[in-house]
Amino acid sequence: MIDKLELLIALAKEKHFGRAAEACGVTQPTLSAGIKQLENILGVLLVQRGSRYLGLTPEGERVLDWARRIVGDARAMRQDLHAMRAGLSGHLRIAVIPTALAMVPALTTPYRERHPEVRFTILSRTSAEVLRLLDDLEVDAGITYLDNEPLGRVRSMPLYRERYVLVTSQDNPLADRREVTWAEVGQIPLCLLTPDMQNRRILEKMLARSGAPAQPTLESNSMIVLFAHVRTGRWASIMPEMLAGTLGLTETLRAIPITEPDVVHTVGLVLAPREPGTPLTNALETEAKRVAQALNR
Template identity: 55%
Template sequence: MFIAVAKERHFGRAAASLGITQPTLSAGIKQLEEQLGVLLIFRGSRFGGLTPEGQSALVWARRIVGDARQLREEMRAVRHGLSGRLRIAVVPTALTWAAKISARFGTLHPNVSFTILSRTSIEILQMIDDLEIDAGISYLDNEPLGKVSTVPLYDERYMLVCGAGGAFAGRDSVTWPELDGHRLCLLTSDMQNRRIINRNLVAAGVTPRATVESSSTVVLVAHVLEGGWLTVLPEDIASFLAQGKPLRLVPLEKPETAHAVGLVAPWREPHTPVLNALLAEARRMVSDS
């Protein structure tokens, strides 16, 4: 209950997320405060933030819940082998890699199922902290990750996606400055991929402008299909979305800095058996490629 209130910063939303009434939630928080002998949450008519003691208690609460989850999974693994559900959040440009990992892992461990969500890199880190997911697939080197376990999967290579009859369709490659003045559709600015593309454009002397922005790579490719737009996507997701369509993928010149994408998991030793197996399989997948 306490973790839910800290996450939602609202008693009503926290209660709804747990499927309980708000009075039940308030009574639970009050009981916890009485047990610990401190005030955890500033509150009057509404949530007023965590007290200093509440901030410290939140760290312990996450650790306790994580340890309890690990205990359950280890006992289940001893009795039934690897089973359960892995919850993974993925940046939109890496969703094809999530499918590769889950398919490979699921073949080896058929009693493990997956929930895969599309989220921004910032949301992924917050969801790991809030114990909402078991792992993420995100950028490893572009924003502070904090204390996490990581497995690098690949370095992004950027492709220009254009119509088969477009000006760049017959080219072997395109430079970033050549995108100046063209009608671009790009991911929204809360996406780390968009921030990387913006920096590449600025470094090339181009003002980043997009006449269409979306959080969905499908929407971007659909606009290119409608004609007149260009988009920039990493190679793997671009190849998947353009397959069988009258589109061309043209490599963009390499930026000065390559950006690594990888599996991100909470830092704890040992990991749960299922998560430990997932990290190990990701390493094997990279070494086999």
Template identity: 50%
Template sequence: MIDKLEMFIAVATEGHFGRAAESLGISQPTLSSGIKQLEDQLGVRLIRRGSRYGGLTAEGEVALVRARQIVADTRSLREEMRHSREGLKGRMKIAVIPTALTCAADLVTRFSERHPEVTFTILSRTSDEILRMLDNLEIDAGLSYLDNEPLGRTRTERLYRESYMLVCAQGSDLGTRDKVGWADLDGRDLGLLTTDMQNRRIIDRNLREAGAAPLVSVESSSLIVLAAKAARGGCMTVLPREVAAFLAAGNGLATVPIEGGQPGHLVGIVAPRAEPHPPMIRALLDETRRMALEETTPGLPKVRRAHPVS
């Protein structure tokens, strides 16, 4: 029945039979047959359908919650059994907010040194998408904001607190300063992340509270686009400290700390709430704790990251 439940979850997630079949790597007739068999076994109709997908029935909505839990528990059991036989191995899929991608690279590099038989798929997604993907069992964990918007039923592990840098061409008048305030960006030409990004909402709030009204001439979901545009002198951008340093290195960009505004938000691992967690998630949470601890304990070797958790 597990394969049928996975088909049901895929249809509910995609809202389309063809896309659901494609995501599972099966034909649409196989998918439709599997859903019909599941409905026969449960004795209820789960999906409204005529010539196309019409949403879940009331019974389908209830079944979806249970289906996700059953599939998650089954996957966890399989991983536990494989771990007991073969040790920690497999592939972990993690979705990451764009501003934390360099941190994700550090974390998985550290993880791989301890567990070389685990491989990774790293996806760049918004914080909202990360929560949706966790709910739909599309990813194993996320790296996202922890304290700015509701996270639902999840387990979290803090990693660092964001702080912000102005990133601009080295010849810019602000690029020569030791620090700037949010109010200094009033009337300036900025390139920022798109408004669906939580980072953009944080920056907009700091600008608004400082009474600054910059000209946002470029919006992009790509940090590389923003940094490249700033390097060419077309605008400035605001990025978290670590990713700003990474993108500025050797690219003719200056980075200047921005002081004031709201305290930076916490960023860390978000995982489904489960007891016990699958072995790979337990190991990921352990590595996250070690990484955060090294930033806050004198004498321990430091990793390249943003501001430590406070």
């Protein structure tokens, strides 16, 4: 039964019979037969059939919700039993918004010191992708904004509060200021994240409120790309204060707090709404509490 639910989850994700079969490591006829057997067991039509995938039926969407819960719980049970026998080990997958990537070692490094048999995959994703991957059981946890856009059905834990600075060269007319306003920042050419990033939407909202809509001269989905351009001395950007400090300012760069207003957003850990959690995510929550206490002293 669980293996057939996993087939349904894969089909809903890939929206294509062939790709779903490949993702599950089975042939397309095997996948189709598995979905058909699941329909027979439940007595409802799950997939709208045609010459290609047309989507799930309303009953299929409801079963998909249950499938994610059941498959997630089954994986958690297996992980829990393994941890009882052999200690904590396995693979922890975390999706992270670009602006929070620099703080991830504060979680993973002490985690691995306590649990050396755990390995990690860290993915840089938009806030929307973080939630989708978590919902589709493709990651175990996410790090994203908690208070700006709806999170949906997740458990969350605040890690730190994000403030913003103007990162620019010493040649910029604003470089000698102790602080600058959003209105002033909106008057200079900026390089910013792409519009699909929630950080970009936060900054656009603040700049628009100040009467200076964002008009970036360069966009990227990578903070490293933005910072590399700023380091040339020819560009300026708005970055989270913590990230700017982690990337490291040179003698020719300045990070100037942006005020009027002093904008703060909460970044935190998000997990599937499953109780109890898996041993891996339970240990991650414990580590996150330590990090939050350290960052918010």
